[in-house]
Every structure is written in C-alpha cells, then in structure tokens.
Amino acid sequence: MVPPVILDIEASGFGAGSYPVEIGYVDTEGHVWSAQVQPHADWLHWDKEAEKLHHQSRQSLEDDGATPREIALHLNHILNGKTVYTDGWYQDFVWLHRLYEAAGLSPHFKLEDLSLTLTPEQKAAWHDTKQHILESLALQQHRASTDAKVLQLTWLKTAQADTVLAD
Structure with a gap:
C-alpha cells in the first residue's frame, strides 16, 4: 500500500496577511523534510498566539530560515509532477501561493485535499486513530514535518483497517 505524499504548512497566523513560517x-x-521560511520583506503579519503553537519566533526565521526561492526550488525538484495532499487545503493553498509568489516561481506539483483520498470507513476512524498515534508517539505538534508524518501514519493505519474490514 503506497501512502500519499503529504505536505503541511505552519504559518504566522490566520487570515489576511499571514504567510508560511x-x-x-x-x-x-x-x-520527512522541512524548512523554516525566512519572511519575505513584505510579510509583516505576526500572531503571538500562532507563535505559541509552532514555537518559532520571527527573529529565528529571519536568522535561520531558508528563502522562499530556495524552498520553492527544492519543492519543485522533489515533488515535480506529483499530486501532494494536505489536510488544510484552502489555507495551505493560500500560504503555498504566497511562498511561490515571493520566490517568483510556480509550483510544479498539484496540491489536493487529503480527504479526497479517504474512504467513508477511513473518515469514520480518522479522529480516534490520529489521536492514538499522537499519544503513542508523543510527537511535538504544529511542526510541519511532524504533522505531515502523523497525517500519513493516520492514513496508513485507517487504510489498513479498511482493507481488513473489506476482506
């Protein structure tokens, strides 16, 4: 069973002006792969509540983050021609667009909603399965690669349970 490629984005906040961090x-x-995003010059929105969730300061992003262009080039190289899934399609689509706009590039992959890949049985088991995975692995949430990994493990676990039920 081949799981989907899953992408996750942490952001400076929600709403107008927010951007990927x-x-x-x-x-x-x-x-897994992840990168902190160095804020583009016109990305000014910063929500302290969001910072409490993802534990990354704007200063650390300015000091240690990769540029939007570096990240966009990497994503295009690795994800070229693929369909990539996210559990927050609308918001992640907006943030990904902001990254690519700042980079002066276009994505070479398609971003889709993860729910499109789920059977009704997977959807029914999703929440409890995800919660069990989070508790058993004790991973720090609201970090992009960790959240993507949890989503993929949840997808695999629910798909395996769905396959067992079908047999």
Whole structure:
C-alpha cells in the first residue's frame, strides 16, 4: 500500500496577511523534510498566539530560515509532477501561493485535499486513530514535518483497517 505524499504548512497566523513560517512533507517512503521560511520583506503579519503553537519566533526565521526561492526550488525538484495532499487545503493553498509568489516561481506539483483520498470507513476512524498515534508517539505538534508524518501514519493505519474490514 503506497501512502500519499503529504505536505503541511505552519504559518504566522490566520487570515489576511499571514504567510508560511515552516513547510514540511513526508514522501511515499516515509522520509520527512522541512524548512523554516525566512519572511519575505513584505510579510509583516505576526500572531503571538500562532507563535505559541509552532514555537518559532520571527527573529529565528529571519536568522535561520531558508528563502522562499530556495524552498520553492527544492519543492519543485522533489515533488515535480506529483499530486501532494494536505489536510488544510484552502489555507495551505493560500500560504503555498504566497511562498511561490515571493520566490517568483510556480509550483510544479498539484496540491489536493487529503480527504479526497479517504474512504467513508477511513473518515469514520480518522479522529480516534490520529489521536492514538499522537499519544503513542508523543510527537511535538504544529511542526510541519511532524504533522505531515502523523497525517500519513493516520492514513496508513485507517487504510489498513479498511482493507481488513473489506476482506
């Protein structure tokens, strides 16, 4: 069973003016990647409540983040021609667009809603399965690659349970 490639984005906040602060993905083999995003010059919105969730200060992003262009080039190289899934399609689509706009590039992959890949049985088991995975692995939430990995493990676990039920 091949799981989907899953991308997750942490952001400076929600609503108008928010932008990506970290982007991460997990590929079909379970390998994770993430990068902090150096804020573009016109990205000014900063929500202290969001910072409490993702534990990244604007200063650390300015000092240690990769540029939007570096990240966009990496994503295009690795995800070229693929369909990539997210559990927050609308918001992640907006943030990904902001990243690519700042980079002066276009994505070479398609971003889709993860729910499109789920069977009704997977949807029914999703919340409890995800909660169990979070508790058993004790991973820090609201980090892009960790959240993507949890989503992929949840997808795999619910897909396996769905397959067992079908047999």
